[in-house]
Amino acid sequence: MSRIPTSMEIWWTGINQSVEGAYWYEGGQWTRQQIAPNGSASGSGGMAAVSRIPGSIELWWIGANGSVEGAYWYEGSPWSRYQIAPNGSVNSEGNLAAVSRVPGHLELWWIGANGSVEGAHWYEGGQWTRYQIAPNGSAAVRGGVAAVSRIPGSIELWWIGANGSVEGAHWYEGSPWSRYQIAPARSASVNGGMAAVSRAPGTMEVWWIADTGSAVASVDGAYWYEGAQWARYGIAPNAGASPGTGIAAVSRIPGSMEIWWVGPQREVKGAHWYEGGKWTVYQHSAFGSGAAFGGVAAVSRIPRSMETWWIGGEGAPKGRGSVQGAYWYDNGPEAG
Helix, strand or coil, X not given: CCCCCCEEEEEEECCCCCEEEEEXXXXXXXXXXEEECCCCECCCCCEEEECCCCCEEEEEEEECCCCEEEEEEECCCCCEEEEEECCCCECCCCCEEEECCCCCEEEEEEEECCCCEEEEEEECCCCCEEEEEECCCCECCCCXXXXXXXXXXXXXXXXXXXXXXXXXXEEECCCCCEEEEEECCCCECCCCCEEEEEEECCEEEEEEEECCCCXXXXXXXXXXXXXXXXXXEECCCCCCECCCCCEEEECCCCCEEEEEEECCCCCEEEEXXXXXXCCEEEECCCCCCECCCCCEEEECCCCCXXXXXXXXXXXXXXXXXXXXXEEEECCCCCEC
8 A cells, every 4th residue: 555655565364374564765775664473464365554644554454263353553663563353254265355545434344254244433532333235145264355446425335145146335424335246157266356346426446356167367447436336357367367366556647547366377467448448458567476375465556656565476586475576667677
């Protein structure tokens, strides 16, 4: 994430299940830090982060015993940890999603240990409050979760159904959560990631790893424009994806979107869209440089720049389990 235009932060689970991070300030080098010690996190669970105001960051992860853990940072103070949901609340390979729709509010979601869709919200001056969006058996326990807030008074959440469907729920201020379906059973990999963006207030976009029934998956998406229904499409039906890959997405300007994922040969792939054109797929990193089941993350801290990070595979410059990155500046080359 990027809380201010001149800074970026990333986090990952360490080899001994610690929670590790690194931050960058313009003009300096990347600096590493540890948020939680060895044994704190699930070795294969998801993470989520938001910055609700420029001087603060919130981070969440799946605990080693299936809890939902969090940590917050305020400028001038050290990181402080807390727990949102107790041990056994979530599958150890589960995922998380989070948004901050207004500066004094945070929202977090996860898939419960029995396939429910769980959430918690925080309002400034209050405590975290937990709630349920969908009952047991509604979601794939290892499937992706994604969320956006396209306007301050609304939130959208998506997850992979237990049968490989693509499910959603929306909330409008003053009304309860309402559920709907984007894609039917067997549309999505029950082990694959999801990503979403809202590039303009009247539109949303969500992507997932499709279930092709083979070792090579594809990348599918759906878009919504205010006043219309959800429409589905394929981004990479032939380009391929690892069935267990994560997905990252950004919209650096209102007329463009970018997504990234790990391909079947453990290369990182990308696709970009510019208004008026079609999706274009490209290779983002070398074959073998990504981990087939590893995460991918991205930010655009300024309109003319993008950054991506992923967990390295055997062919990565510093080997398997490393943290790899690439940056792009408008009218300049990509660099690793």
